Amino acid sequence: MGKTEQNKTENSNKKKVKFQTIRGMRDILPIDQPYWDKIRKAVDKIAFDYNYGRIDMPMVEPVSLFERTTGKDTDIVEKEMYKFETQGKEKVSLRPEGTPSVVRAYVEHGMKTKPSPVKLFYIGPMFRYDRPQKGRYRQFFQFGFEAIGEQDPILDAQIIQTALRIFNAIGINKIDLQVNSIGCNECRPNYNKLLVSYLKNRKQSLCMNCRNRLKTNPLRVLDCKEEKCTQVIAQAPQSVDHLCPDCKKHFTYLLECLDELKIIYSINPHLVRGLDYYTKTVFELWSQDDKEGRASLGGGGRYDYLIEKLGGRKTPAVGFAAGMDRLVEVMKDRGIKGTKISKPKVFLAQLGDLAKMKSLSIFQGLEKAGITVAESFGRGNLKAQLKKADQLGVDLVLIMGQRESLDETVIIKDMIGGNQEVVILDKVVVEVKKKLDKIKKEVRIK
Numbered sequence: 001m002g003k004t005e006q007n008k009t010e011n012s013n014k015k016k017v018k019f020q021t022i023r024g025m026r027d028i029l030p031i032d033q034p035y036w037d038k039i040r041k042a043v044d045k046i047a048f049d050y051n052y053g054r055i056d057m058p059m060v061e062p063v064s065l066f067e068r069t070t071g072k073d074t075d076i077v078e079k080e081m082y083k084f085e086t087q088g089k090e091k092v093s094l095r096p097e098g099t100p101s102v103v104r105a106y107v108e109h110g111m112k113t114k115p116s117p118v119k120l121f122y123i124g125p126m127f128r129y130d131r132p133q134k135g136r137y138r139q140f141f142q143f144g145f146e147a148i149g150e151q152d153p154i155l156d157a158q159i160i161q162t163a164l165r166i167f168n169a170i171g172i173n174k175i176d177l178q179v180n181s182i183g184c185n186e187c188r189p190n191y192n193k194l195l196v197s198y199l200k201n202r203k204q205s206l207c208m209n210c211r212n213r214l215k216t217n218p219l220r221v222l223d224c225k226e227e228k229c230t231q232v233i234a235q236a237p238q239s240v241d242h243l244c245p246d247c248k249k250h251f252t253y254l255l256e257c258l259d260e261l262k263i264i265y266s267i268n269p270h271l272v273r274g275l276d277y278y279t280k281t282v283f284e285l286w287s288q289d290d291k292e293g294r295a296s297l298g299g300g301g302r303y304d305y306l307i308e309k310l311g312g313r314k315t316p317a318v319g320f321a322a323g324m325d326r327l328v329e330v331m332k333d334r335g336i337k338g339t340k341i342s343k344p345k346v347f348l349a350q351l352g353d354l355a356k357m358k359s360l361s362i363f364q365g366l367e368k369a370g371i372t373v374a375e376s377f378g379r380g381n382l383k384a385q386l387k388k389a390d391q392l393g394v395d396l397v398l399i400m401g402q403r404e405s406l407d408e409t410v411i412i413k414d415m416i417g418g419n420q421e422v423v424i425l426d427k428v429v430v431e432v433k434k435k436l437d438k439i440k441k442e443v444r445i446k
């Protein structure tokens, strides 16, 4: 192949390269941002109302943090972590969830000296190498709330209330709250024994995954969705029937608090959650049309041993996290709107190089005064600019042509009344404000 021919092939190959987001990851485009914005605003407001302080944790943590907390034998740690070795040979992972990092931060920064409970919330991306499908992504966003340092079940009720308040604020009301208690280190070992012996006798009827779980994590068999397993699980002993007096009291009080708050719930004896650190209360929030909870909108529970496990002193805690991608999907399915984006009221049109340059400071002056302005600086053609202004439905168009730029003036055209006026550059912000106020008043009177 000759050199020119080779160059041609290289160039055409270069042209063909088209990058795309990697599987399970996606862009969230401006058109979708109002939904996300509505969720973030609701989270910020409710966090403030319930006294939670924001924490931002790193997206990368040591692999061992998740092995020790989320659990070595959980699907998340065993199959779904984005693990890699750094140049310094550290074994790290993109975070699959936020709770371990929050607890690490609590211990690392000595937050035990702060008044209890320490209430923290976070918003950010999480990473799980799961099989992508609708509502299941490899990079997804969670907001999470953690209350550390209080064992009273009233906190469990309040954390559920917080989650539901956020869902309500977004406009998502039809929610199924599923609750269960999986006991503590006192009562769970006995229950585990009972469960394992029941399941071992029916091992042949379990799926291969559950036969393995029987050895590593028998509780997880209870939330298997395989048809053959669900038949076995239906008759299995239930943790709520084998709680120690303390766990029983805790669970009963939680249910009484929920009744008091008029929060409707279902006690789900098969709800165990896929993470190792839970004790006592576990709960999930399902969309009412997701009968089996295959795409839970949120979930959480108590984790009274986790702080100790990460080197802190014995400290009870409770929390939850919700999946923002799934909430956005529910909003769309239910026709719930995102935040309203205020439309610009003014369009700034210019003609000629000097006018274009001067328009930059007019724009800044208006923006500083809190007036949103649309423009089309890249376009020189006045007709095209006015067409755009018309499409945007603005109230006023400011025109600076060649003559105005030399005279240091601007034409203000009222798009509703049709009249126009020439004002000196220094007065443009004041005049625009006056005219917008007048238009507002006229609209109100009508």
Ligand code: HAM
Pocket: 096, 097, 098, 099, 128, 130, 135, 136, 137, 138, 140, 141, 142, 144, 145, 146, 295, 296, 297, 298, 299, 300, 301, 302, 318, 319, 320, 321, 322, 323, 324, 325, 326
């Ligand atoms: P989780 O149940 O693993 O709990 O996740 C919480 C929520 O994140 C789920 O209910 C779901 O809405 C969303 N989610 C999980 N995986 C995906 C995915 N692949 N794609 C889209 N959304 C997803 C936790 O993460 C715990 N840290 C919650 C917690 C906080 N417990 C106590 N404190």
